[in-house]
Amino acid sequence: MTSVVTTSAPAACWACRAALGGSPLLCAACGKVQPAAGIDYFQVFGSVVGFERRLTIDTAALEREFHRLSRRLHPDRFARATAQEQEWSLAATALLNDAYRTLRELVQRTEYLLKLEGFEIGEEFAGKNKTAKRQPPADLLEEVFELNMQLEEMRMNRKMGESDPALHSELTAVSLRFESELAKLDNNLVEKGAAWDAGAAAGDSAGRATAAKDMAAQLDRRRYLRNLVRDVNEALSTDKES
Amino acid sequence: MPEDRATERVIGIDLGTTNSLVAYMEGDKPVVIPGVDGSNLVPSIVALDVTPADAAASSRTVTVGNSARRALIETPERAVYSVKRLMGRGLEDVQDELKLFPFHLADDIQPGEVLRIRLGEMQFTPSEISAYILRQLKRNAERYFGAAVTKAVITVPAYFNDAQRQATRDAGRMAGLEVLRLVNEPTAAALAYGLDRAKAGLIAVYDFGGGTFDVSILKLNDGIFEVIATNGDTHLGGDDIDNLLLAVALDEIRNEHGVDLRQQPDAIQALRKAVIEAKIALSTEPSAKLDIELPDGDRYQREIPREVFEQLIAPVLARTAGPCKQAMADAGVKPEQIEELVLVGGSTRIPAVRVLVDQVFELSARGKQPHTELNPDEVVALGAAVQASILAGNSTTTDELLLLDVTPLSLGIEALGGVVARIIQRNSTIPASATEHFTTGVDGQTNVAIHVLQGERELAADCRSLARFDLKGIPPMQAGLPRIEVKFLIDANGILQVSAREQRSGIQAQIEVKPTYGLTDEQVETMILDSFDHAETDFEARQLIEARQEAETILIAVNKAPAHSAWQLISETEKIAIHIARLHLEKVRCETDLKAIRDAVTSLDHATRNFAEKMMDAAVSGAMRGKTMQSASDDMAAANPAEIHAPHAFAQAEFE
Numbered sequence: 009m010t011s012v013v014t015t016s017a018p019a020a021c022w023a024c025r026a027a028l029g030g031s032p033l034l035c036a037a038c039g040k041v042q043p044a045a046g047i048d049y050f051q052v053f054g055s056v057v058g059f060e061r062r063l064t065i066d067t068a069a070l071e072r073e074f075h076r077l078s079r080r081l082h083p084d085r086f087a088r089a090t091a092q093e094q095e096w097s098l099a100a101t102a103l104l105n106d107a108y109r110t111l112r113e114l115v116q117r118t119e120y121l122l123k124l125e126g127f128e129i130g131e132e133f134a135g136k137n138k139t140a141k142r143q144p145p146a147d148l149l150e151e152v153f154e155l156n157m158q159l160e161e162m163r164m165n166r167k168m169g170e171s172d173p174a175l176h177s178e179l180t181a182v183s184l185r186f187e188s189e190l191a192k193l194d195n196n197l198v199e200k201g202a203a204w205d206a207g208a209a210a211g212d213s214a215g216r217a218t219a220a221k222d223m224a225a226q227l228d229r230r231r232y233l234r235n236l237v238r239d240v241n242e243a244l245s246t247d248k249e250s
Numbered sequence: 251m252p253e254d255r256a257t258e259r260v261i262g263i264d265l266g267t268t269n270s271l272v273a274y275m276e277g278d279k280p281v282v283i284p285g286v287d288g289s290n291l292v293p294s295i296v297a298l299d300v301t302p303a304d305a306a307a308s309s310r311t312v313t314v315g316n317s318a319r320r321a322l323i324e325t326p327e328r329a330v331y332s333v334k335r336l337m338g339r340g341l342e343d344v345q346d347e348l349k350l351f352p353f354h355l356a357d358d359i360q361p362g363e364v365l366r367i368r369l370g371e372m373q374f375t376p377s378e379i380s381a382y383i384l385r386q387l388k389r390n391a392e393r394y395f396g397a398a399v400t401k402a403v404i405t406v407p408a409y410f411n412d413a414q415r416q417a418t419r420d421a422g423r424m425a426g427l428e429v430l431r432l433v434n435e436p437t438a439a440a441l442a443y444g445l446d447r448a449k450a451g452l453i454a455v456y457d458f459g460g461g462t463f464d465v466s467i468l469k470l471n472d473g474i475f476e477v478i479a480t481n482g483d484t485h486l487g488g489d490d491i492d493n494l495l496l497a498v499a500l501d502e503i504r505n506e507h508g509v510d511l512r513q514q515p516d517a518i519q520a521l522r523k524a525v526i527e528a529k530i531a532l533s534t535e536p537s538a539k540l541d542i543e544l545p546d547g548d549r550y551q552r553e554i555p556r557e558v559f560e561q562l563i564a565p566v567l568a569r570t571a572g573p574c575k576q577a578m579a580d581a582g583v584k585p586e587q588i589e590e591l592v593l594v595g596g597s598t599r600i601p602a603v604r605v606l607v608d609q610v611f612e613l614s615a616r617g618k619q620p621h622t623e624l625n626p627d628e629v630v631a632l633g634a635a636v637q638a639s640i641l642a643g644n645s646t647t648t649d650e651l652l653l654l655d656v657t658p659l660s661l662g663i664e665a666l667g668g669v670v671a672r673i674i675q676r677n678s679t680i681p682a683s684a685t686e687h688f689t690t691g692v693d694g695q696t697n698v699a700i701h702v703l704q705g706e707r708e709l710a711a712d713c714r715s716l717a718r719f720d721l722k723g724i725p726p727m728q729a730g731l732p733r734i735e736v737k738f739l740i741d742a743n744g745i746l747q748v749s750a751r752e753q754r755s756g757i758q759a760q761i762e763v764k765p766t767y768g769l770t771d772e773q774v775e776t777m778i779l780d781s782f783d784h785a786e787t788d789f790e791a792r793q794l795i796e797a798r799q800e801a802e803t804i805l806i807a808v809n810k811a812p813a814h815s816a817w818q819l820i821s822e823t824e825k826i827a828i829h830i831a832r833l834h835l836e837k838v839r840c841e842t843d844l845k846a847i848r849d850a851v852t853s854l855d856h857a858t859r860n861f862a863e864k865m866m867d868a869a870v871s872g873a874m875r876g877k878t879m880q881s882a883s884d885d886m887a888a889a890n891p892a893e894i895h896a897p898h899a900f901a902q903a904e905f906e
Contacts, residue, residue: 082652083741105678105680106683109678
């Protein structure tokens with residue numbers, strides 16, 4: 009179960025009691041590092057992505073803010089501080105780094121947003137009881153079925169020390185086609201992200217919900233295709249070697 | 251003691267496979283601190299000196315550096331070098347090393363256990379051996395400053411895994427150093443180069459040392475050194491080249507002279523020394539000569555032209571190309587985007603290495619030259635000094651500098667079927683964290699085992715086992731109901747920390763960590779040096795520091811004496827004698843005459859002897875009320891020693 013994250017970050021600096029604006033990890037007034045509990049990635053970069061969780065991001069501005077905050081939060085700056093501040097600095101910098109890594113990539117950013125919005129995204133890892141859901145999208149069922157047959161044939165060939173050039177080029181074509189569909193999906197994701205942002209600006213929560221649902225579907229399809237391309241390319245590369 | 255924290259010097263240490271160095275920031279420039287012999291390099295060789303068989307363990311002495319070099323040939327079973335190759339490793343990791351290096355491991359090491367190296371009649375873990383090297387560097391610095399040093403930055407190969415990093419940090423602790431940061435060697439080198447100019451753009455560091463190879467791609471921007479990708483091989487270096495030459499020579503000697511030297515450690519060491527000299531000569535000369543006297547009086551003579559040498563070592567050098575390409579691929583950059591290339595490590599002096607680097611990074615094709623302005627043997631230590639200064643926060647030169655490093659290896663946990671679920675990807679900026687949720691599979695289950703791994707392979711068996719964690723104390727519930735949140739955090743040293751919490755009950759789950767190849771805190775405590783070994787090559791500075799510390803301790807105690815009830819039990823004459831002895835010690839303590847300080851400590855010790863006895867009596871009679879003699883003395887040993895002991899608690903005066 010994924011719960012919607014509700015935040016309970018303190019609104020005032022622990023040291024000088026000034027209200028925390030910009031990034032909740034750092035007091036703009038006195039420069040003290042703040043405890044990082046309950047802060048999400050979008051809040052870390054609130055001054056860049058807005059507190060309404062915008063998906064269309066100026067990555068150069070994101071990098072500038074990352075560097076600015078790193079300078080102030082990094083454990084190197086707290087080597088002589090109290091143990092408590094050292095601990096906060098470590099946690100805050102880890103959060104900052106995790107946030108930057110996630111937000112700067114479109115797909116990861118979108119996945120993270122949808123998780124915050126309560127969608128089940130990706131392969132949740134549950135101890136040793138991991139369940140990999142790899143159900144193909146309905147419109148791809150037939151094609152995937154045939155593809156698996158071809159991959160199996162290629163594997164058999166390899167075992168016999170043979171290679172079928174026709175099969176090889178056929179699969180190469182499949183891989184290319186999927187790659188281009190992936191690129192299309194990424195474009196769609198950008199568009200849907202813009203729709204999400206527009207929904208926020210217009211206070212259109214229904215529009216936002218639709219955009220989120222669309223994006224979740226796109227991401228599922230994308231993940232599936234990604235794995236498929238990986239399998240095909242793997243098979244192709246070993247086929248070439250033999 | 252009352253040393254001002256702001257002025258305390260933090261040293262930077264390059265703990266190398268072949269050589270180690272210590273440096274610090276002098277004003278706005280990092281400088282290497284030389285040893286007593288005037289050399290900047292301390293060879294990473296440790297030898298246990300020969301002592302009479304009946305000598306107590308406490309009288310054994312250890313020699314480090316150039317002075318240990320002789321032992322390598324004279325008493326090879328009591329000396330060790332290249333111990334960095336064994337740091338954080340288990341028996342099954344080092345089988346290849348054992349064929350090539352004369353490491354004498356203890357016979358009873360179990361798989362999964364920390365290695366122990368035999369030196370003569372004693373055994374040491376790799377961390378302890380490294381601690382001796384670190385302590386030597388610490389002393390060199392103390393001698394240079396004339397003051398105690400307790401804090402250090404130590405460099406490690408970027409591609410070191412968690413266990414290797416922990417082993418290095420443990421070594422620091424054993425040597426009496428608080429390790430403020432472990433810094434990756436190539437990153438340190440970049441810091442040393444980036445100091446003087448405000449540079450921007452992409453740089454690559456190619457670090458080919460004695461035993462390890464690293465490559466890092468960094469982005470420089472307004473004083474921020476951001477590593478974007480790193481790669482390498484912790485078992486690839488100049489040592490491998492030496493071993494190749496050695497193997498060829500051994501074969502030739504066997505074939506031509508009918509002598510097999512492989513079983514003669516001293517002859518192998520002599521031969522190794524000769525091939526290393528030949529290798530070094532070949533960096534500047536078109537050919538080199540080997541000329542060695544064999545045990546039977548014959549001579550083995552061999553001319554090695556550079557072309558033959560280069561052919562021989564080509565496969566070793568080629569192994570550095572793959573990591574370079576992988577690092578660029580991970581960073582998403584092409585060779586033509588790399589603006590500057592820095593060469594680090596002694597092995598980059600080999601012309602064939604420079605040719606390879608030139609090709610991989612397309613340097614001369616773009617009219618570029620690699621950076622070699624700083625001595626490749628020293629540049630890492632210089633960078634460590636820069637990082638030390640950043641942490642100490644006492645230099646305006648380094649105020650605006652910040653290092654953002656990455657974790658070289660992905661972190662994962664073992665999932666169903668022995669596959670690895672990656673939770674932190676390699677090349678993630680550190681500190682980095684990941685939160686995962688675990689649950690139970692059986693009703694009422696109160697423990698969950700988690701296996702943490704490091705590496706890039708799909709199967710747990712192919713990755714490096716970091717640790718096994720047991721989550722304990724989970725409230726008994728229906729299977730699948732507990733929700734245990736486990737937080738994995740890689741700190742700025744690249745070392746993993748783990749914490750866990752059961753979310754439904756809010757109970758902080760206990761974690762029991764079994765490091766796969768690590769020492770527990772308790773084990774490290776028992777290995778802290780100085781418990782034995784009074785060996786010293788740079789006696790004087792060290793002894794002066796110790797004498798001053800001793801003086802400080804006794805003065806503090808004596809100053810408190812009038813407040814003690816026993817003070818009333820001694821005569822006025824004694825009080826005056828104590829007063830005079832105290833004033834004298836306070837005066838000579840600030841001077842540099844070691845003997846004067848010691849004599850003054852002894853005088854004060856004598857003057858307070860009667861008082862100390864009175865104080866002991868008071869403590870004993872107080873403690874004895876209603877107790878047996880035995881329990882009273884036990885209490886005395888366990889209770890706060892400052893209250894019951896003499897002012898200069900059992901401190902022995904030293905006599906020549």
